[in-house]
Amino acid sequence: MLFMKLEETVSALISPDEALFEALRREFHAVSLPRNELVFSLGNVARHIFYIEKGLARMFYYNETGKDITYEFFPENNFMAPSESFLEQKPSQYSIELLEDSELRLVSLDGLNRLLEEFPVVEKIKSHILAHFLYQANRRIVALQFQNAQQRYETLEQVKGNILQRAPLGHIASYLGITQETLSRIRGRK
Amino acid sequence: MLFMKLEETVSALISPDEALFEALRREFHAVSLPRNELVFSLGNVARHIFYIEKGLARMFYYNETGKDITYEFFPENNFMAPSESFLEQKPSQYSIELLEDSELRLVSLDGLNRLLEEFPVVEKIKSHILAHFLYQANRRIVALQFQNAQQRYETLEQVKGNILQRAPLGHIASYLGITQETLSRIRGRK
């Protein structure tokens, strides 16, 4: 049987344990969904955490002027979730959309709680995921605080190079905090 | 005996437990330090997590051009730490400085591990703290991504109003990602 991507990721965080993997397989349900599918939409309370085994997703929100802003990209082998909504069980301002045909695994809050009860070590996985999200956010802040558009583009290129080829211009531009015209010009002058 | 601020904060996260509080008192050492004290400096591996019971601190870094940039302010009743350095035990690019005479409590990595071993519930506190840092970072990103300087100033005013009176202009400006001249002008025109 094929080794799940999720298992690989979890193995990197804690020492492997077959009973836990079996529970993970039980609680993380696999779904294949097509490009453009909205897997979570704003106004709802997040009921699942997603692990993306294949494909690409983005999380976005609408700012005060109604403009669609990409908050984050999630390529394969990443956990993703509207974290505050899921953890605090309150409505989210974010939506999640697939940019490619994708294979996801999703666990419900109940499923996660069953896992936590049965395997307390899952709390460590949760901490690791949160910590990972936090580091990522920290780097974004540093970039947005005092780098210019070109530098932020280069940073993104280094950190998530293939996103640049896989996501449309407008989404990348809003992620970087610039307009698509400016992004197009940055690309032009290299 | 005076009820510790740290205990109050922890009580809000989990159901109170006298044995845990005693252990917290044992592992979190109290120190009073004066204004301008550098409690952690860049290049080192963070050995402690701080809880600030009274006073004000800021975490900062130097960007490529050598400019001092405030990454975050920590007023009383907050946990603070160079989180990535502490959790991954690697050198930090951040420093932490006190902006007022302060009362801190600090726990070492060993102390935290002893607490975790004795009271597994502490892992939940850790998750809560990480989650809190993450939400804070998320809001920063949204602000820096598509709000103008004035809007970011107003957001800061709402979220951490008293910081505006307590921290010097230059630190607030770099936190907002603008120059001090621009911040002074924003203040002027209200």
Add this chain to the structure above:
DNA sequence: ATACGATTTTGATCTATGTCAAAAATCGGG
């Protein structure tokens, strides 16, 4: 109280990036 250094404000430019509009290129369904 006084004076000196540090911080904040004000003024005059300059520049990166935004805005609006239109042309060019690319994509995806029939």
Add this chain to the structure above:
DNA sequence: CCCGATTTTTGACATAGATCAAAATCGTAT
């Protein structure tokens, strides 16, 4: 493989915020 729709590029101009310089104000040690 073609055509309309979408995405990207290009151009002209506007503007928020940066930069550099100097003046005003504040805070603290004497």
